[in-house]
Amino acid sequence: MRIPNIPPEKILNSFRSQYSYLKKFGLKIDGLGYLMGENVISISHPLIFDMRKLPKEFKGIVIRSGIHDIELYDEFKISNNQKEYIWAYQRFELFVDKHVDEIRIKLENPELTRSEMLDAICFGNFAEHKWRCIEGETTGRIPKWEKS
Numbered sequence: 001m002r003i004p005n006i007p008p009e010k011i012l013n014s015f016r017s018q019y020s021y022l023k024k025f026g027l028k029i030d031g032l033g034y035l036m037g038e039n040v041i042s043i044s045h046p047l048i049f050d051m052r053k054l055p056k057e058f059k060g061i062v063i064r065s066g067i068h069d070i071e072l073y074d075e076f077k078i079s080n081n082q083k084e085y086i087w088a089y090q091r092f093e094l095f096v097d098k099h100v101d102e103i104r105i106k107l108e109n110p111e112l113t114r115s116e117m118l119d120a121i122c123f124g125n126f127a128e129h130k131w132r133c134i135e136g137e138t139t140g141r142i143p144k145w146e147k148s
Contacts, residue, residue: 008032008039011059015041018058025049025107028068035064044068047076048099048106051124065123073099085142089130092122 009032016029026049030042041058044066045051057063075095078084096103096117103117104110118126136142 006059008061011061012041015058019054022049022053026068027054032061033064038062040064042066046106047073048103048121050107050120051122052120054124056124083143083146085133085136085145087129087133088142088145089122089126089133090145090147092118092126092129096121 012029012032019027019029022045026046028044030044033040033042035042040062042064043054045068047067047069051065054063054065072086073095075091075098076086078086096114100114100117103121104112107117107120109116112120115126122129133142133145137144
């Protein structure tokens with residue numbers, strides 16, 4: 001993707017200005033980067049974070065996010081990444097079902113439905129992630145889910 005005719009630092013400053021309100025939920029704006037042949041805005045956030053509040057790209061620059069929690073919840077702990085996919089959609093379902101109240105409190109929305117929680121913490125679109133996981137399992141790109 002090409003960067004618009006705006007200096008990248010101005011785009012980053014604009015992004016910071018527009019989304020700084022999410023810092024209270026743990027958003028960290030790490031800066032500009034270059035990943036797989038494209039410029040990116042690098043961000044990080046806690047696992048319980050509403051990704052629906054962020055765009056997939058901003059003024060032509062893709063947003064790349066990561067989880068900055070040092071200790072992951074039990075549902076996401078794996079012992080062998082060759083045999084287990086940490087972000088399997090089933091892990092998100094187990095996590096949401098077990099942590100409903102905590103998610104609602106941390107996202108400051110006591111009315112969140114299960115579906116909304118899944119979308120919020122699962123990269124902004126749970127159905128899309130689930131489809132990609134199933135496709136990845138089918139093609140062998142990611143290990144098949146096996147509940148331990």
